[in-house]
Amino acid sequence: MEITADEMKKSIQKIYDLLEEVSPLDYDCGKLCGEICCVYDESEEHEAVGLFLLPGEELMYEDSDNFNLYAVNSKEVDFPPSWKEDVFMVECINPPKCDRSIRPIQCRTFPLIAHISKDRKLHLILDENEIPYECPIMKDNIRLNDDFIKVTYKVWEILIQNPLVYDLVSFDSRRRDNRKKGYKIII
Numbered sequence: 001m002e003i004t005a006d007e008m009k010k011s012i013q014k015i016y017d018l019l020e021e022v023s024p025l026d027y028d029c030g031k032l033c034g035e036i037c038c039v040y041d042e043s044e045e046h047e048a049v050g051l052f053l054l055p056g057e058e059l060m061y062e063d064s065d066n067f068n069l070y071a072v073n074s075k076e077v078d079f080p081p082s083w084k085e086d087v088f089m090v091e092c093i094n095p096p097k098c099d100r101s102i103r104p105i106q107c108r109t110f111p112l113i114a115h116i117s118k119d120r121k122l123h124l125i126l127d128e129n130e131i132p133y134e135c136p137i138m139k140d141n142i143r144l145n146d147d148f149i150k151v152t153y154k155v156w157e158i159l160i161q162n163p164l165v166y167d168l169v170s171f172d173s174r175r176r177d178n179r180k181k182g183y184k185i186i187i
């Protein structure tokens with residue numbers, strides 16, 4: 001059964017709402033780093049950081065005045081073969097003054113990402129992908145709130161029910177495993 005755009009948008013909004021209730025720390029972690037994950041300061045000017053969106057998440061940005069929404073051909077980026085449609089990207093127009101109510105799932109769950117082990121179990125690990133800045137939470141090994149970890153895990157359990165999201169998480173997980181560089185499993 002095909003899901004409608006309206007149903008998809010409602011589903012993504014429920015995920016946003018779940019994640020809105022929790023935070024990695026008891027305070028705004030952006031205060032630690034000057035909101036570096038929202039802006040990347042290569043020199044004197046701030047450069048926007050574009051993030052890919054999960055399937056259906058682009059619907060949240062169609063009417064936004066705060067974000068640029070654009071599509072890239074899935075063949076031009078490193079995504080699983082099952083991703084045949086365009087991949088949507090979003091970037092804040094005026095970082096760090098973005099509309100936090102529609103920030104992407106990646107922003108809401110950072111510094112955690114989903115990882116599927118070879119025995120097909122879902123885990124959360126610290127996001128150690130190459131990023132153009134250093135996150136103090138990871139650098140200083142700051143303990144994350146338990147409720148943030150639990151809700152983030154629950155959200156990823158929901159998200160990987162979508163075969164495309166599962167394929168992406170599995171694809172990235174195998175790539176991490178093949179690098180043979182360790183990663184820290186949180187749950």
